[in-house]
Amino acid sequence: MACRFKDAAALELASGEIVEDMQMSLDLAAQGKYPKLLYDAQVESTFPVDTQAQNSQRTRWEHGHLDLIFRRLPVQMTIAIRQRNPKLLGLVLSMGVLPLTLLAMSLVILLAISAVAFLVGATAFGLWVNLLATSLFALAILLAWLSGGREILSLCDLLRLPAYVLRKLPLYRRFLTHRETRWIRTERK
Numbered sequence: 001m002a003c004r005f006k007d008a009a010a011l012e013l014a015s016g017e018i019v020e021d022m023q024m025s026l027d028l029a030a031q032g033k034y035p036k037l038l039y040d041a042q043v044e045s046t047f048p049v050d051t052q053a054q055n056s057q058r059t060r061w062e063h064g065h066l067d068l069i070f071r072r073l074p075v076q077m078t079i080a081i082r083q084r085n086p087k088l089l090g091l092v093l094s095m096g097v098l099p100l101t102l103l104a105m106s107l108v109i110l111l112a113i114s115a116v117a118f119l120v121g122a123t124a125f126g127l128w129v130n131l132l133a134t135s136l137f138a139l140a141i142l143l144a145w146l147s148g149g150r151e152i153l154s155l156c157d158l159l160r161l162p163a164y165v166l167r168k169l170p171l172y173r174r175f176l177t178h179r180e181t182r183w184i185r186t187e188r189k
Contacts, residue, residue, distance in 0.1 A: 001025070002041075007033055018180065019064030022095055026076060034087045059171055062099050063180040069096055100141075101168045104161075107134045 001021050007028060017023040025035055048054050073096050080089035098106065111134050114126040145158055174180070 001035070003028060003033070007031070017064070017068075018060050018182065019068055022065065022068050023072075025091065026072060026095070029076075029088050029091050030079075034091065055171075059174070059180050062102075062171060063175050065095075065099060066102075066175055067179065067181075069098070101165045102172055104137065104165050105169070105172070107137055110134075 001024070003024075008024075010031070011024055011027050013020075013024075028034070048057060073092055076088065076092045077096075079085075080092055097103070107130070111127075111130040114122075114130040118124055118127040141161075145153060149158075
């Protein structure tokens with residue numbers, strides 16, 4: 001992300017927030033300065049190649065994102081609704097989307113629960129709703145892959161996504177038991 005120096009100078013940059021870009025976006029939005037997508041902007045970055053460093057960074061990103069969802073977004077949503085501010089509401093709703101792997105897990109779990117409930121006598125409504133939501137999610141992933149994701153993810157990698165999602169279970173369990181709250185610099189080569 002990028003912002004004007006005068007706007008950055010007004011932010012609390014040493015907040016200790018582990019997803020500082022999301023925090024700064026909310027803080028700037030509170031000042032009426034909303035993010036814009038610049039299609040011609042280019043960013044170059046080096047990512048960690050070491051598996052441990054990748055896992056550390058992923059844990060920080062996802063734990064920080066989830067923490068921000070639970071801690072800041074309800075307040076920001078209330079403010080956006082009270083102020084009838086569609087830009088802030090859009091930003092809050094966008095930030096409130098769960099990480100895709102957690103969203104996928106949640107949909108599958110809800111589908112399984114509704115299937116079991118149906119088998120023991122509940123109406124089929126819950127099962128159909130969850131089946132529709134899970135199907136739409138899978139369709140969205142497929143369409144995203146077809147429209148541009150093939151350049152990033154091979155078909156074999158796409159088919160391995162369920163295994164990838166399952167490997168994320170310990171990360172989300174740690175969010176509940178040993179949440180990452182420190183900003184740890186990720187080593188890069």
